Amino acid sequence: MGAPEIKPSSDSLEIVLLVEPEESARAVISEYLRECGYEVILADNGEHALKMIDHGSSISVVLAAVKLPGDMNGFHLARNIRTYYPDIDVLLVSDDAESAEVASDLCDEGPMEKPYHPKEVLRRIRALRAGRQR
Helix, strand or coil, rough: HHHHHCCCCCCCCCCEECCCHHHHHHEEEEHHHHHCCEHHHHHEEEHHHHHHHHHCCCCCEEEECCCCCCCHHHHHHHHHHHHCCCCCEHHHHHHHHHHHHHHHHHCCCCCCCCCCHHHHHHHHHHHHHHHHCC
16 A cells, blocks of 8 residues: 555645746646645746745745756755745755755755655645644
8 A cells, every 4th residue: 555645735825936947847846736726936046036025925935946047046045035034934955965964954844855756845845834833
């Protein structure tokens, strides 16, 4: 018997900003989160993500890759969010152990390592949000 299926939450209505340069990963994760009841907005770099946050979207969670194109990597983005937008949860994704170690200092739920499964993303987001509601 396999692992239990994580059921989508129909009452979620939270906004997740997905900052992922890989188009295929963006497509898979955003589709899954939408199926689970989240509104998902997309950015492909840190500068774009901060502009979206600055313009008043009610973003609950930022899911960002550590390696991003442009001048702002995921660490810099996470530091900005934690400094200026402390009500937004941040989850960083890394594909190497050194980056994962640094990311653990910036994420309440710890970093995720690539490759990851969409269900793990959902579990981590729910854990972050549940921690906020305690």
